[in-house]
Amino acid sequence: MTLTIGPLRLRNRVLLAPMSGITDAPFRRLAWRFGCGLTVSEMIASGRVASGHDTRLGHAAGSCGDAGPAAVQLAGCDPVIMAEAARACADQGAALIDINMGCPVKKVVKGEAGAALMRDEPRAAAIIGAVVAAVSVPVTLKMRAGWDADHRNAPRLARIAEDLGVRMITVHGRTRDQFYGGHADWSVIGDVKAAVSVPVVGNGDVGSLDDARRLLARSGADGVMIGRAAQGRPWLPGLVAQGLEAGTAPAEPDLLARAAIALEHFDGLIDHYGGYRGLRLARKHMAWAVQGLRDAAAFRRAFNAETDPACARAALVAFWAEARPERADGGPAAGPSAREAA
Template sequence: MTLAPPVLLAPMAGITDLPFRRLVASFGAGLVVSEMVASQEMVQAKPGVRERAALGLDGSATAVQLAGRDPAWMARAAAMVADQGARIIDINMGCPAKKVTGGLSGSALMRDPDRALRLIEAVVGAVRVPVTLKMRLGWDDDMRNATELARRAAAAGVRMITVHGRTRCQFYKGVADWAAIRAVKRAVDVPVIANGDIVDGATAGRALAQSGADGVMVGRGAQGRPWLLAQIAAALEGRPFPDAPKGAAFADMVCGHYESALAFYGRELGARVIRKHLGWYMAEAGTPNDMRRTVLTAHDPACVLAYLPEALGARGERVAA
């Protein structure tokens, strides 16, 4: 697989829905990945799964991430989303959440490499599109088996491997061990992507230097900064650093994201889903606490859209113009 630029958006539950992925892609990204979708729920059409798995068929650089522990359900879900137009199927073996690992999915599969391999083989055999894998360094410091699992996954047909530089038991504590990813890169011939603590061009450069990886994946750093991947790509390629939207341009972008969420989910659900994004945007803009509360507690979308330019520092700019 070839990714240009080699900067990817990480799958994040409740965050990387279709409106946010489209916004990130509009600035430029090598690949955007859907939030994790439970394979059995996808096949059984459980409520809420449509939104998580919505593919954005007009975007070629889109992957759908599936999670599960049963090879048959994973294969059925993979075939379903591939038939609907998914360009890439990503297998989740990295999620550390207890509700996921408690069901023997996500990073819990790293404790059972044989089951993990059966699952990978089932998905690869069910689709013709590329299958990728996201995992961690291992379950804990006594079970750092990412290199061996990566070797077996690549042999089974996985086309790219992303490694978060922490074990499952670290969750998001401490710092990502990018250097430990180098052993995975040496063990396989497919592209390897480094993930964890990458928040700007400098950290991306260090992650690549220490890991020897082919690209980076950005997660929490993109919250409130959908342009970040484009900035990181420019820094890595030595191109001029694109400025982040400011003032009226920033407010227009946020208002557009807000309206897209309402159109996608419906007014009531969309207003709830977008609220966390509005909080990150206002943190980025340095919005005063009283205005922040006003925006986040408003129920009428028209009021929110009226408040946002002032909250994001754009109203004075428009008046001056």
């Protein structure tokens, strides 16, 4: 099974969520290589795109063919500026424009963008209509269940979006006031699926093949989107996609493979951003990559103190050579290290 978004046919129905500061080009390349059905750029402010000030645009829209179809997510509150930004992205090679109406972060909401648009349906409709009219590529929408428990308007906004020409809708099963706490309510994804005829993708609390299966069964959604669970695990969306198709869960990468992935990711960040910025961005990614391994905390402290990319890389290589899983009870880890297993 796969997903079709207008003329765009995806290779499977598992998508990587757009995450600010995380789903940059190096991360998306890895996720795509491991089988993700679609990767979406970090959220990009429409005003910076329209004015030509956002240097990430080219990487998000046109220069990442090795990360699959270029899908760019835009955020903003002005229909004219959003339309200009969408047009600029399409001109630079974007195959899909995604409108963000789900970001719960205070500074985004304060600017009447992201999830704030769910409490202003006329403005949301104006933005959707303007973006759809501005580009010939498919336009999609990502939103939440609603603003809060008393205003869960996702099905109504989804119908508005479909009527205006949106080709796919992704629903995170939390309201804005939940941020990322509590549990995602997958039933609201089902309510949206029942309200529209375009494909609906479910998002929220999908961290495994079993989670994806349960979300699809409970909601009737056409696909799933994986976000925070992929941090440090860029292979996860592809692994889940394989499992949905095959019916059995593929094995997670072993320690040797994880070591190679971490090093490839580190090198990609340095190549993409340069030594100074790339090293600082690598700190969080490498911290996620070593979760659950023996001496991970000590490694993070040492790695975060490094200021030279070459020294940081050497520390990474040395850690992974001796990496072992940490036992749940805190005792000595069992099994061979990555070096011993090689």
